[in-house]
Amino acid sequence: MAGGPVEPEEDCGLVYRVLRECSCRDSGLTTSSLLCSCRGEDLVVKDYSRKGVKWLITLPYAPVYRYIYSPEGRLRNELKWYHRLRGAYPVPRIVAYCIGEKPLLVREYVDGEPVSNSLTEDAWKALGSGLARLHFSHGVVLGDPNPGNFIYSLGEAWLVDFEQADDYTPQKAAWDLLVLAATTITLASPLKWRFVEAALSSYREATGDRWSEVLESLGGVRLKLLNPLLVSPLHALRFYRLARSL
DSSP states (O other): OOSOSSOOEEOHHHHHHHHHHSEEEEOSSOTTEEEEEETTEEEEEEETTTTGGGGGGGGGGTTTOOOOOSHHHHHHHHHHHHHHHTTTSOOOOEEEEEOSSSOEEEEEOOOSEEGGGOOOHHHHHHHHHHHHHHHHHSOEEOSOOOGGGEEEETTEEEEOOOTTOEEOOHHHHHHHHHHHHHHHTTSSOTTHHHHHHHHHHHHHHHHGGGHHHHHHHHTSHHHHHHOGGGGSHHHHHHHHHHHHHO
């Protein structure tokens, strides 16, 4: 069940016991996570200090989205949004966390396929409608809607990483769409633009009348100047054409 009924507690002893006694390896889900097998149960351990330097590349985008850089700050933000989302949107249950010299979090493992690895349009459509649900039903934007942060399981896109989440604004929602497109087209698959279209079309369908406010923000000068797709101007042009056609 999304979220689960048990309130997560700070328990450094439990967190380090998982690391010490369980068989752990790189999860392949995110650069900061380990997949640990513990007496037949799979758990994910997230180390917020591991490869956190990647967030420094977001500094130029501060006028649009203020990212959190400190490991402790990102852990605390993930806990905050976990409390708001659990039971309302599919998120994995947090078992325990440790705020110390090395901020760590233990959560349940979601059995499924990262959307970033999926070649089925259903997974990408679930991501698009799920992102719209997060924006408009729960008032949350992600800042990092990387398709690898969603696990496609039982027909739904589970959100497994939301450390950069923030309160909804149309501009931040538009930013989420740009980041989603930018991270999707880095995939090796030649179907990447089909996936962008599937996700964006599903998002548009789920937003209803509120699509206009996001589309208006997408056309704002600030977002156009800071668009992460501008690494390839042709990609940026293709994205805007697609958005306007929906």
